[in-house]
Amino acid sequence: MDDHKTGGNRGGAPNSVFSDLYGELKSLPVTVESVSFEGKRIETERQTFERTIIRVRGDDATGFGEDVTRPIEAHERLREDGLPLPTGDWTIETFSDALDTDPVRLEQTVPRETPEHLRWAIESAALDLALKQAGRTLATVLDRVYEPMAFVVSPRLGDPPRTRPVDRFLDTNPNVEFKIDVPDTPSDELLSALSETGAIRILDLKAQYDSDVSAPVDPDLYQRLFETFPNALIEDPAVTDATRPVLEEYSDRISWDAPITSVESIKNLPWEPTILNIKPCRSGTLDSLCRILEYASQHDIELYGGGMFELDAGRAHSQAIASLFYPNGPNDLAPPVYHEYQADKSYPPSPLDPPAKPTGIGWYSR
Numbered sequence: 001m002d003d004h005k006t007g008g009n010r011g012g013a014p015n016s017v018f019s020d021l022y023g024e025l026k027s028l029p030v031t032v033e034s035v036s037f038e039g040k041r042i043e044t045e046r047q048t049f050e051r052t053i054i055r056v057r058g059d060d061a062t063g064f065g066e067d068v069t070r071p072i073e074a075h076e077r078l079r080e081d082g083l084p085l086p087t088g089d090w091t092i093e094t095f096s097d098a099l100d101t102d103p104v105r106l107e108q109t110v111p112r113e114t115p116e117h118l119r120w121a122i123e124s125a126a127l128d129l130a131l132k133q134a135g136r137t138l139a140t141v142l143d144r145v146y147e148p149m150a151f152v153v154s155p156r157l158g159d160p161p162r163t164r165p166v167d168r169f170l171d172t173n174p175n176v177e178f179k180i181d182v183p184d185t186p187s188d189e190l191l192s193a194l195s196e197t198g199a200i201r202i203l204d205l206k207a208q209y210d211s212d213v214s215a216p217v218d219p220d221l222y223q224r225l226f227e228t229f230p231n232a233l234i235e236d237p238a239v240t241d242a243t244r245p246v247l248e249e250y251s252d253r254i255s256w257d258a259p260i261t262s263v264e265s266i267k268n269l270p271w272e273p274t275i276l277n278i279k280p281c282r283s284g285t286l287d288s289l290c291r292i293l294e295y296a297s298q299h300d301i302e303l304y305g306g307g308m309f310e311l312d313a314g315r316a317h318s319q320a321i322a323s324l325f326y327p328n329g330p331n332d333l334a335p336p337v338y339h340e341y342q343a344d345k346s347y348p349p350s351p352l353d354p355p356a357k358p359t360g361i362g363w364y365s366r
Contacts, residue, residue, distance in 0.1 A: 177350070276296065
């Protein structure tokens with residue numbers, strides 16, 4: 001394949017074929033003595049983001065997780081009402097099983113549109129705790145190495161859309177690269193200016209879920225994007241009778257994000273993918289995430305990590321997973337300092353070095 005069709009050396013493929021990742025983790029013992037919920041909020045120019053940090057404690061250690069559910073009201077209810085999480089001595093597998101039994105039953109206890117987000121926050125916190133109690137890291141248990149993690153930045157272009165959000169970060173670091181949400185009215189001038197930066201790695205059409213920033217479903221626009229950004233991936237297009245001919249021509253440059261929740265969801269894509277955006281919280285359970293990683297490695301599917309505007313442990317956990325499995329991909333996992341530009345801030349360059357002394361899942365210490 002020519003580079004202009006593949007996006008060049010994306011470098012997001014796993015560094016080996018592997019299997020039974022969950023088998024390496026499920027027997028880890030974990031003692032849970034208490035659970036608490038802490039709110040964390042950031043206000044940007046356009047929106048307020050609320051997240052809940054879950055702390056699972058036991059044997060003088062604390063595991064952390066982060067619920068990235070979007071509605072602020074869901075976080076307020078969770079912190080006010082609490083959640084009867086199982087305490088006592090478990091393994092990672094039996095703790096996960098207990099989340100599906102009375103009195104927990106997450107979907108019924110804390111109703112929400114995306115119960116898998118909360119499920120992942122709890123399971124990742126339990127895994128983080130189990131690893132710390134064992135004095136191990138996710139890397140050592142899986143016999144892998146934390147690698148420096150490449151990342152891209154995903155600034156909002158504003159309304160009306162403009163290149164200034166991109167230009168400001170480039171002025172700070174001329175080597176930074178970007179993931180851009182394609183606006184609903186992308187002018188030729190805007191697209192040309194963005195292309196001329198040579199820094200756009202991913203163009204997100206957001207056509208696979210409801211969004212107020214989704215791009216028009218227009219085969220001419222799709223064709224223009226592929227041609228204007230010859231080294232970029234196009235993420236989450238709409239596959240219709242009109243767009244399919246264009247998408248099939250460039251199918252090796254198409255990535256999927258919102259639909260990826262399980263191995264079955266990968267099998268149900270319109271064609272066999274070459275690259276996918278992995279967000280652990282979409283999987284819900286650790287078992288499901290492990291199966292996705294295994295399937296990708298066995299079918300030569302490249303991967304990169306995606307973010308959900310995490311503010312704390314959730315971002316760090318996703319960075320650790322990317323570091324272990326797809327460190328060189330265009331990971332949309334920039335440190336949270338990149339969430340909003342401020343001229344007086346310092347922005348770490350890509351790739352992001354792993355911590356000298358990781359603990360638990362890794363990349364995060366308290």
